[in-house]
Amino acid sequence: MRHDLINYGKIMIGEGVMNTKIIKxxxxxxxxxxxxxxxxGAVPGMAAxxxxxxxxxxxxxAAEADLGAVGPQNTLIITDxxxxxxxxxxxxxxxSEFYSRDLLYTKNLxxxxxxxxxxxxxxxxxxxxxxxxxxxxxxxxxxxISYKITENINFGKLSKTNESRAAWNEKVNNSVxxxxxxxxxxxSNAWATGKxxxxxxxxxxxxNHFCPGVSSGYVLANWMExxxxxxxxxxxxxxxxxxxxxxDVFVKRWDTTPGKGGIWxxxxxxxxxxxLGGSPAGIFVVTxxxxxxxxxxxxxxxxxxxxxxxxxxxxxxxxxxKYLADLWLMNKKNWDTQGLVSVISVKDIxxxxxxxxxxxxxxxxxxxxxxxxxxxx
Ligand SMILES: [Zn+2]
Numbered sequence: 143m144r145h146d147l148i149n150y151g152k153i154m155i156g157e158g159v160m161n162t163k164i165i166k167x168x169x170x171x172x173x174x175x176x177x178x179x180x181x182x183g184a185v186p187g188m189a190a191x192x193x194x195x196x197x198x199x200x201x202x203x204a205a206e207a208d209l210g211a212v213g214p215q216n217t218l219i220i221t222d223x224x225x226x227x228x229x230x231x232x233x234x235x236x237x238s239e240f241y242s243r244d245l246l247y248t249k250n251l252x253x254x255x256x257x258x259x260x261x262x263x264x265x266x267x268x269x270x271x272x273x274x275x276x277x278x279x280x281x282x283x284x285x286x287i288s289y290k291i292t293e294n295i296n297f298g299k300l301s302k303t304n305e306s307r308a309a310w311n312e313k314v315n316n317s318v319x320x321x322x323x324x325x326x327x328x329x330s331n332a333w334a335t336g337k338x339x340x341x342x343x344x345x346x347x348x349x350n351h352f353c354p355g356v357s358s359g360y361v362l363a364n365w366m367e368x369x370x371x372x373x374x375x376x377x378x379x380x381x382x383x384x385x386x387x388x389x390d391v392f393v394k395r396w397d398t399t400p401g402k403g404g405i406w407x408x409x410x411x412x413x414x415x416x417x418l419g420g421s422p423a424g425i426f427v428v429t430x431x432x433x434x435x436x437x438x439x440x441x442x443x444x445x446x447x448x449x450x451x452x453x454x455x456x457x458x459x460x461x462x463x464k465y466l467a468d469l470w471l472m473n474k475k476n477w478d479t480q481g482l483v484s485v486i487s488v489k490d491i492x493x494x495x496x497x498x499x500x501x502x503x504x505x506x507x508x509x510x511x512x513x514x515x516x517x518x519x
Pocket of ligand 1: 351355356
């Protein structure tokens with residue numbers, strides 16, 4: 143069409159009557175072109191594509207402005223991209239920016255799960271400087287960076303003196319990372335040690351923070367796999383009773399989702415906890431289809447052992463004691479420490495017993511004969 147118009151222009155130069163025709167044609171052409179542009183803009187994704195790619199480029203540039211080059215040797219990016227409502231539209235552009243800097247999926251990224259009503263955020267951590275740039279974006283009407291801050295989150299530095307601890311406590315109170323200070327500090331520092339197991343990182347994606355609770359789940363999961371190997375035909379059914387952060391590890395690692403009946407969650411009273419030795423963690427039912435057996439393995443996990451060994455002091459703020467506990471639990475050599483994981487009981491059971499354990503009005507420990515039903519209160 144453009145080609146035709148140019149030709150018309152050349153032929154009609156100097157011919158008055160025909161010039162009017164050209165102007166008319168040009169006018170019609172302009173209207174058509176305008177309509178075309180508007181109609182393209184109305185196609186979902188098409189117009190957004192341009193500004194989305196701009197937004198992800200802006201995010202990376204904003205981080206680089208404060209941290210220097212974002213490269214594979216020094217950087218960890220933590221983000222909830224994909225979880226907030228319709229944030230998936232930025233995924234392709236995000237990865238395009240990510241891979242254009244030679245970053246690696248397993249070395250430089252943790253994509254955490256979050257609720258749909260969370261903001262879309264990015265934390266760029268540079269392990270050499272200890273600096274972290276936290277960025278939130280908004281994209282409802284206009285796509286833009288809505289919040290940005292850079293803080294030094296090196297754990298050694300922050301925890302060194304009473305003054306440095308107080309200074310970080312103050313920043314936590316002011317929610318410098320909009321409430322994600324603990325998650326970003328612990329994950330980044332643990333990653334910087336170079337000893338954060340990638341399979342544990344995958345559990346942190348589901349759990350979206352790094353705490354001693356999720357670490358205990360990782361220890362328990364490994365204990366189960368070592369003692370009751372998850373070979374072909376074997377499956378686990380978990381009774382997370384009492385439940386804590388550990389249970390998200392089992393969901394991720396064994397696909398024991400509640401929807402598929404893999405995990406049953408409930409809690410215990412203080413008296414029940416006491417009657418079970420003070421630190422029950424849950425019941426792991428091992429079903430071996432090939433052997434035709436079913437075993438209920440009842441395990442305990444003792445955080446007193448962690449606290450006694452990880453260098454935690456009574457007056458440490460939570461972010462210090464929890465991170466020190468995480469560090470201790472990250473070291474596989476500590477997993478065999480006497481009393482950390484305890485076997486409360488192992489019982490052969492049948493499908494009927496398993497079904498009874500799942501009933502809403504039954505306490506699975508009572509069904510197994512480990513608690514009296516009168517001990518409930
Ligand atoms: Zn947790």
